[in-house]
Amino acid sequence: VEHWLSVDLKENSFLILRYDLDQIKDTLQSLITNKRYQHSLRVGDVCKSLADHYNYDIDKAYLAGLIHDAAKDLDPFTSDISLTDFQKSLYENFTPVAHAFALSSVVDRCFFNIPEDIIQSAQWHTTGKENMTLLEKIVFVADFIEPERFYFERNVVENLAYQSLDKAVGYIAWFKLNYLVTAREPIYLKLLDCYNFYNKNSE
Numbered sequence: 607v608e609h610w611l612s613v614d615l616k617e618n619s620f621l622i623l624r625y626d627l628d629q630i631k632d633t634l635q636s637l638i639t640n641k642r643y644q645h646s647l648r649v650g651d652v653c654k655s656l657a658d659h660y661n662y663d664i665d666k667a668y669l670a671g672l673i674h675d676a677a678k679d680l681d682p683f684t685s686d687i688s689l690t691d692f693q694k695s696l697y698e699n700f701t702p703v704a705h706a707f708a709l710s711s712v713v714d715r716c717f718f719n720i721p722e723d724i725i726q727s728a729q730w731h732t733t734g735k736e737n738m739t740l741l742e743k744i745v746f747v748a749d750f751i752e753p754e755r756f757y758f759e760r761n762v763v764e765n766l767a768y769q770s771l772d773k774a775v776g777y778i779a780w781f782k783l784n785y786l787v788t789a790r791e792p793i794y795l796k797l798l799d800c801y802n803f804y805n806k807n808s809e
């Protein structure tokens with residue numbers, strides 16, 4: 607099934623990109639475990655729903671949600687996909703966030719025609735950052751509230767997400783930071799940037 611996506615190039619100029627959703631799903635299935643693939647489908651659906659709520663492009667949001675974990679089952683040491691030194695250093699020092707930043711390499715190698723801004727947005731799904739775009743916030747929040755997350759905070763954030771995405775992002779950053787500190791795990795600084803930015807005026 608072919609789909610079309612409009613990509614803004616500059617003011618008054620855009621490109622219509624044709625992509626095959628079935629092919630993207632097939633490729634994704636070959637890259638990740640079935641469990642993770644099912645998670646990706648659910649995140650895509652939540653992205654759609656949030657995009658609908660916030661008047662964002664539904665197809666773009668779905669695609670970003672779908673591919674966000676495409677690098678999660680990649681073995682950075684044996685894979686044919688070459689990684690930059692920066693990406694490798696993340697696998698060594700911040701393992702849980704590394705797959706998000708390896709996404710661009712996997713997508714470049716395994717998918718065609720996925721617009722750069724979608725890849726860029728999806729790569730912030732784990733840590734978040736300061737001043738995120740609407741698409742970045744949608745993916746970040748959707749990954750946390752997809753229906754088969756079973757922690758208590760999921761419901762809190764889901765309710766928040768449809769009132770204020772910024773508040774939902776702030777809550778998630780707080781939750782993740784809290785979790786990491788409690789488990790005495792390293793904190794990737796972008797998560798802290800995200801936490802500070804979205805909890806500036808939290809009551």
Ligand SMILES: [Fe+2]
Pocket residue numbers: 674675678705706731732
């Ligand atoms: Fe992830």
Ligand SMILES: [Fe+2]
Pocket residue numbers: 645649674675749
């Ligand atoms: Fe995920």
